[in-house]
Amino acid sequence: MQELLYLVHRIPFPPDKGDKIRSYHLLKHLSRHYRVHLGTFIDDEKDWSHLPKVKDLCGETCFVNLSPKAARLRSLGGLFLQQPLTLPYYRDRSLQAWVNSVLETRSVRNILVFSSGMAQYVSHAGPARRVIDFVDIDSDKWMQYAATKSWPMDWIYRRESRLLLSYEKRVAREFDAATFVSEAEADLFKRLAPEVATKVTYFNNGVDADYFSPQNIYPNPYATGTDTLVFTGAMDYWANVDAVDWFARSIFSAIRVHLPNVEFHIVGARPAARVMALSALPGITVTGSVPDIRPYLAHASLAVAPLRIARGIQNKVLEAMAMAKIVIASPQAMEGICAVSGQELLVADNEDDFAHQIITLLQSKSRRTMGRAARARVLKDYSWEKGLARVEALLSQPQVISADEARPHVLQNHFKSAGDAA
Structure with a gap:
């Protein structure tokens, strides 16, 4: 079975919120076709109880505790480095070391990154085919947030939008393919970054229509006779x-x-x-x-x-x-x-x-x-099968690998190039 590195900004289980629903179904699908090595953060103490369920779908794993309060303080380092604050928020030395080790010791030929903040871990990943699922255009979301805030937060959010869009464009140029959650989202990114339009596609979220079925019998949680x-x-x-x-x-x-x-x-x-x-x-x-x-x-x-x-x-x-x-x-x-x-x-x-x-x-x-x-x-x-077939097609596209590229690569230490701000 081929090996794949999967990096996610939040543990992909339980599938009880937007990003986890998508990242979990990706993991479940990938585990049928690859030996998946998963690197991810846990930002909710309750989620540590779900490790056995996730590990059952994976090969090697690395789970890193992420304290939102500490991460927000760490992200302020981006203000002095002309970086989007998203990058130091999700930067961790131990996860980088684990990624380096997996790429050095395993025959990884495919890498799937979920969300822009995780792309920094594979900025120099040798011959592996890299696909990023941006999901949404996060930079645009920050611009929407800015419109609802007053100074200084509106300035910080506009700054984040500008720098993150620049980073999203750079990642799209460096990776082999980029996906979004909808055709509309993909089309907007193509307009923002026309130079990478040929690499950009989308796959819709799905719904488990059997699970969310109106035919099932459910207890009524509401008071009788109310709308x-x-x-x-x-x-x-x-x-x-x-x-x-x-x-x-x-x-x-x-x-x-x-x-x-x-x-x-x-x-x-x-x-x-x-x-x-x-x-x-x-x-x-x-x-x-x-x-x-x-x-x-x-x-x-x-x-x-x-x-x-x-x-x-x-x-x-x-x-x-x-x-x-x-x-x-x-x-x-x-x-x-x-x-x-x-x-x-x-x-x-x-x-x-x-x-x-x-x-x-x-x-x-x-x-x-x-x-x-x-x-x-x-x-x-909106079936998961239809959408995930697109991801499989992107990952399975053949690559031409030179003899030099086929040799083991050591991932460059991202933290040095990023100002050692972990």
């Missing part, structure tokens, strides 16, 4: 926090004027203080972590995705569609999702539009047709 709106997602993620805060304060309150018994449930782990504060508002429940989100989707009247900051594909939208739920989404949440507005879901452009569409739907009580169409779209276009 319930639901939002699902990791509730410590900035974009999700902004979305539910905006929806709760600017949209849901207007809906309650017309429909005083409607409820809004925010379902997801690690709710930030700003999210927890919303539970004090009438009709709003913040659940925190739940063992299974499917009952909350199955018994909800509608799913909402009011994101104002977004990149790539929103798994929360696809999962709700797979459950045959009508989703009312912002244009940002719809980016990258191929679905017909008005037939398979609904798009709301502003606060009034959100409130009007939700009130109309709840009063009509006729929602089955659109829900069935939503699930049909997921079944047609």
Whole structure:
């Protein structure tokens, strides 16, 4: 079996949030075709319990503890090195040493890097074919963040956007191929970096349609006789926090004027203080972590995705569609999702539009047709098998390797070239 090095910025398990869903399905697919050597960080203490599950899919492994607080302090070194702060945030000597050892001692001919921050570990990887899954254009996300902040954070975020885009372009030039989460995301990067357009492609996230099936029987977590709106997602993620805060304060309150018994449930782990504060508002429940989100989707009247900051594909939208739920989404949440507005879901452009569409739907009580169409779209276009076949094709492309390249390579020490800032 061929050997492959897989570098991920966060342990790819459990698949309970956007990046982990994608990185886990990649790992599961790769493990069927390669002996996968995995290097990754763990930034949540609870995730250490999942090591046996991950190791079962891998050959050699390296798990490095990442304290978000310490990483944020370390990333400030990038301010003095004219680097994006992302690089020192994910820089670790022990992981670099492990990568060097794997490349020196194993017959690695393929490297898959998940997210731009991990590309620094294989900047000099000899003859191995390198593919990076950028997933999203992170530099653009930082520019969106900057628009919501005041000085000095807006300056820091604009700086990060500018320097990270330059780094993303450099990685795309040096690697053999680059993938994104959607055709729209890939097309945007091609416009930003036309010199690497021929290397850029995409593969969609998939949905396990059997797991997210409306045919299964789920217990009802809601009070009997209520109309319930639901939002699902990791509730410590900035974009999700902004979305539910905006929806709760600017949209849901207007809906309650017309429909005083409607409820809004925010379902997801690690709710930030700003999210927890919303539970004090009438009709709003913040659940925190739940063992299974499917009952909350199955018994909800509608799913909402009011994101104002977004990149790539929103798994929360696809999962709700797979459950045959009508989703009312912002244009940002719809980016990258191929679905017909008005037939398979609904798009709301502003606060009034959100409130009007939700009130109309709840009063009509006729929602089955659109829900069935939503699930049909997921079944047609969003299977993991279809997307991961693209990755396999990229990795299996033949390479011409010279005699010099075929000799063992020692990876150059990245930390010296980067100002020894670990």
